[in-house]
Amino acid sequence: MKKDIILKAENISKQYRLGQVGTGTLSHDINRWWHKIRGKENPYLKIGDINDRSTKGNSDYVWALQDINFEVERGEVLGIIGKNGAGKSTLLKILSKVTAPTTGSIKSRGRIASLLEVGTGFNGEMTGRENIFLNGAILGMTKKEISSKLDEIIDFSGCERYIDTPVKRYSSGMTVRLAFAVAAFLEPEILVIDEVLAVGDAEFQKKAIGKMQDISRSDGRTVIFVSHDLSAISTLTRRTILLANGKIVAIEETNKAISLYSSMHKYDNNFEYEIQSNNPTVTKVQIFTSEGGTLQGYKKPFKINFEITMPEDNTKNMALSFQILNHLEVPVLYDYIFDINTEICRSKGVNFLSFTYNELSLYKGTYSIKVHLSETKTKRKFQEFNCCAFDLDMIGIKEPEWGWQKNVCQYFEDGIWEKDIK
């Protein structure tokens, strides 16, 4: 079957200049112009560091995006995830024509409307109703289209009571509702959405997610959805692009992309840390899974070893705790050991600790460990970090075909069923 490609990005790159002015001061402009009239290439396009915000670069120029290639099919909901500064927003800005790429091109077979943040173009002085028209028009609707959907929009927003009140009197949640309602009734072939669901209450989020599913399923519209909210991404999208430092790391099925994302900075069953100060330090964490490597079986033993290096003898009140996080970084299990209960870490140099679950009853999925080292008396925190990701699977257990999909639950505990008791 041939794919029906609605959007195609080819070699998209975007360069930014750091420091005071955006894309070049006068001297760079003149240099660029001088190269241009001599028929030479822009001298500043050759240089530029990769986009890693945490390291110090050599160049004033930075590639926010580099060599981005992807295709989107008609009717697909595509997710984009990545850490802060990975280039997600830049990519969306290019997609929604807010800024142009430095190189490359995007070809589209449909109109693109964007919903970058919310309340774009809302005017506080104007009423909700006036703003629906204004916002709708900014997003590319005609007055006629908006009029015909006005009742639905107002109904969906749930702001009927306030619709003739100036928007500056709205709560932020109401503004979001109204803005999302307008966008939800847009009818572009491609809808670009960035982090809208971060605001609004749970009920509205559910409604918004439902609406977005409707948009893609029944109307066959294409949605490109960028979010930090991994659970929203996982419920809405089937395929996801994972960005890191301005480059595409993977275009995968959403579940794979999410576990890859959550594992990006760790994924080793062995974590080692060099002491850099004279503080107590967790220098090594190692997990021993039932199947070896980073694969753990359901209801099988699981062991974690810790090595804590102490600068002095007889340090008291140390506390070590850990959490097991699921792929959405939500803690599902934890345990701790305190010096005030059991003496730990009392000798200078390396101290060993180990923790074992005999039957780890977590459900299928990817997990990681968060370690926390502190001192209970002064409440001083020495370390807190994520490490040692592992996959849990139903090894040797036959899965029933119904109800056992991935991520339906995170944790199992034994209980007792009884019957005929009144």
Add this chain to the structure above:
Amino acid sequence: MSDNNTPNDWLFEITPKNKFFSLNLKEVWQYRDLLLLFVKRDVITVYKQTVLGPLWYLIQPLFTSVTFTIIFNNVAGIDTGTVPPFLFNLAGITVWNYFTACLTGTSDTFKVNAAIFGKVYFPRIITPLSVVISNLVKFGIQFLIFIGFYIFYYFQGANLGLNGLILFFPILIIIMGILGLGLGMLISAMVTKYRDFSHLIGFGIQLLMYLSAVMYPMSLIKDKLPGYGWLVEYNPLAYIIETARYMLLDVGEVSFLGLSYTLAVTIAVFFIGLLVFNKTEKSFIDTV
């Protein structure tokens, strides 16, 4: 579906730069409702939470005219012929105000709208266009005042005569709007990168007013300052204002050569402005 066989049926393409000259009129037409809504927004919101409301439109030209009359006519003794000096000044100021409003309103397009331009795409030209149109409303109100005083002076027995050319007055105003728009777009594009221009515009307009025959007839400068007369003669705005007064009050002279020159400058400025504006709109958000 066999899209892969027809690789060129893309609806549009996003590329690093706009084509050398691309005013996408079709796209602007698609967004015509947005244009009207922007105009409506500008007109409605200016006077929200003010007590005097649209009266503010009237206060400024009236007071300026009074001041000019006192200083230029009573103190400096500029002769306005048979026309009452106050009416002479009011005519000049009303027309001049429209130009200033267009120029200042459009010259900070990118700066003022950075937040909205940074989030959503629509043809950027809609914004300066809406400024020019909504200022037309303001101009209309101010022009009504002028008509009011015109009638008042007429019944006072002042020697006033409309000129047949008055029929072309709307065209004159449109030319003025386009000139303001073109210049404004040019400056707005430059302001995104070099803020120096936004400082320039404030006093630049003031200086320009003195060169635009707003409070004196063009013939006066030629008589009194023959050495500097060219400053006014090369100013396309001076011809517009002089002609407007000729149409409304039947004073001064109409130079068809001068008007043709004005028209040529207006068209040139407009297209250069459009060119620079189009070039800027693609990536200004990185520099603003």
